[in-house]
Amino acid sequence: MFDIKTPSGQMPTIFSVRDEALHKSFKRPVAGAYSLSSLKELEPMNDACSKIFTQKMDGFVGKDIDLGVWVHWYAWDTISSITFSNRLGFMEQEKDINNIIAAIEGRLFYNSIVGQVPSLHRFLFGNRFVAWLADFIPSVAILNSSKYIVAFTAKQLERYQSKEVNTSDLQDMLARFKRFKDGELVMSDSELLSHASGNIFAGSDTTAASMRSIFYNLCRNGNAHRKLLDEIDEADKKGELSDPVTFAEAQNLKYLQAVIKEALRMHPAVGLLLERVVPAGGAELGGVWLSEGTIVGMNPWVAARDKATYGEDAYQFRPERWLEAGEERLKVMERNFMAFGAGTRTCLGRNVSLMEMSKLVPQVLRRFEFELTEPEKELRMYDYWFVQQKGLVCTVKRRHE
Numbered sequence: 001m002f003d004i005k006t007p008s009g010q011m012p013t014i015f016s017v018r019d020e021a022l023h024k025s026f027k028r029p030v031a032g033a034y035s036l037s038s039l040k041e042l043e044p045m046n047d048a049c050s051k052i053f054t055q056k057m058d059g060f061v062g063k064d065i066d067l068g069v070w071v072h073w074y075a076w077d078t079i080s081s082i083t084f085s086n087r088l089g090f091m092e093q094e095k096d097i098n099n100i101i102a103a104i105e106g107r108l109f110y111n112s113i114v115g116q117v118p119s120l121h122r123f124l125f126g127n128r129f130v131a132w133l134a135d136f137i138p139s140v141a142i143l144n145s146s147k148y149i150v151a152f153t154a155k156q157l158e159r160y161q162s163k164e165v166n167t168s169d170l171q172d173m174l175a176r177f178k179r180f181k182d183g184e185l186v187m188s189d190s191e192l193l194s195h196a197s198g199n200i201f202a203g204s205d206t207t208a209a210s211m212r213s214i215f216y217n218l219c220r221n222g223n224a225h226r227k228l229l230d231e232i233d234e235a236d237k238k239g240e241l242s243d244p245v246t247f248a249e250a251q252n253l254k255y256l257q258a259v260i261k262e263a264l265r266m267h268p269a270v271g272l273l274l275e276r277v278v279p280a281g282g283a284e285l286g287g288v289w290l291s292e293g294t295i296v297g298m299n300p301w302v303a304a305r306d307k308a309t310y311g312e313d314a315y316q317f318r319p320e321r322w323l324e325a326g327e328e329r330l331k332v333m334e335r336n337f338m339a340f341g342a343g344t345r346t347c348l349g350r351n352v353s354l355m356e357m358s359k360l361v362p363q364v365l366r367r368f369e370f371e372l373t374e375p376e377k378e379l380r381m382y383d384y385w386f387v388q389q390k391g392l393v394c395t396v397k398r399r400h401e
C-alpha cells in the first residue's frame with residue numbers, strides 16, 4: 001500500500017521497506033546528500049526562496065495573510081529547488097502548483113485511516129475496479145493520488161535528465177544521488193524516482209507544519225517573541241549576521257535554536273504512531289512480554305508531553321527549558337524528542353529542514369513582525385499522519401522604517 005509504482009514495477013521506498021538490510025541498502029547511497037557538509041552548497045538555492053518570501057512580505061505590510069499557507073509554499077519551493085534545481089514557483093504564482101499539496105493531503109487522509117486497518121485496502125483503492133471508478137469522481141480521486149504524486153516527480157526528473165535545466169554544475173540533491181562508482185551509476189532511474197518523490201513527500205508538509213508552530217507560538221508568547229527579536233537585533237548590531245543569514249550564523253543564535261526545538265516539541269509534524277515490529281525472538285517492553293512480529297509504536301505528541309521528562313510545564317511553550325537544563329536532564333529530553341523519529345529510521349532530512357527554518361526565521365524577523373489577526377480564534381488541526389494547522393492568519397507589520 002505504501003510502495004510506489006515505477007516504470008520498472010512496484011517498488012518499496014525508504015519509508016515503506018520493512019527488511020532492515022534492504023533499508024540499509026536504500027539509505028547508504030543517499031545518506032551523504034543529507035549530511036551537514038553537503039548543505040553548504042544547497043544554501044544559495046534556499047536563499048533564493050527566502051528572498052522571494054521576504055519580498056512578498058514587503059508587499060503585504062499592513063495586510064492580513066494566511067502565514068500558514070505562505071510557509072507551505074516556501075517549503076515547497078525550497079525542497080523542489082534543492083532536490084531538482086527547479087523552483088516550482090508556488091510563491092511567485094501564489095498557488096498550489098498542479099494541486100500537488102491537495103493531492104498529498106488527499107492521499108495522507110486515505111493512508112492514515114487505511115494504514116490502521118490495512119485489510120480494508122484491497123476493498124478500496126487496492127481493488128482495480130474501485131480505483132478505476134474513483135478516477136471519475138474528483139473528490140474521491142484525490143484520495144488515491146500516489147500515482148499522481150509519483151508522476152509529478154517523474155516529470156520533474158524527466159525535465160532534469162533531458163537537461164532542460166543546466167545540470168552540469170549543479171550541486172542539488174539529485175546530482176549527489178546520481179553519483180558514479182567504477183564508471184557505473186550507483187542508482188537506477190526507478191531508485192532515483194523513489195528517493196526524489198520521498199524528498200517532496202517527506203520534506204514539504206513537515207517543514208511547513210514546523211514553521212507554522214514556530215510563528216504561532218511566537219505570536220502567542222510575547223516574552224519569547226521579544227527575546228528572540230532582541231537576540232536577532234543584537235547579533236545584527238554586532239555584524240554577526242549576513243544578508244541573507246547563513247545556516248552557520250543561525251546556529252550561533254542560541255535562543256533561536258531553542259525556539260525551533262521547542263516549537264517542534266510542542267507540535268511534532270507526525271501525529272500518529274511511529275511503528276516498529278518486534279524482532280525475532282520477541283522482546284520485553286516496560287515489563288510486558290511481546291512476541292516477535294507484534295507491531296508497537298509511539299506517538300511523538302505523547303512523548304513530547306511527558307511531565308517526567310519535561311517537567312510540570314510540559315504543556316507550555318518555553319524555549320528556555322533547552323537552555324537551562326543540566327547535562328543529564330538535557331540528555332533525557334533529547335532522547336525523548338521524537339519530532340524527527342528515532343533509531344535507524346530517524347529522519348534523513350532533519351538537517352535540510354533545520355537549515356530551511358534556521359535561515360528563514362531570523363531573515364524575516366529582522367524586518368517584519370506577525371500578529372494574529374483574530375487572537376481569540378484557535379488554530380484548527382488535522383491529523384492525517386502529518387498534523388497540519390489551518391487558520392494561521394496574521395497581520396504583517398514592518399519592524400523598522
Ligand code: HEM
Pocket residue numbers: 014015027198199202203204206207210268269270274275338339340341342343344345346347348349350352353354
Ligand atoms: C521539520 C521537518 C521534518 C520532520 C518533523 C520530519 C519527521 C520525520 C519523521 C518523524 C520520520 C520517521 C522517523 C522514524 O520512523 O523514526 C522521518 C523520516 C524521513 N524523513 Fe523527515 N521530517 C522532516 C523533514 C524532512 C525533509 C526536509 C526531508 C528530505 C529532504 C525528509 C526526509 C525523510 C526521509 C528520507 C525519511 C526516511 C528515513 C529512513 O527511513 O531512513 N524529512 N521524517
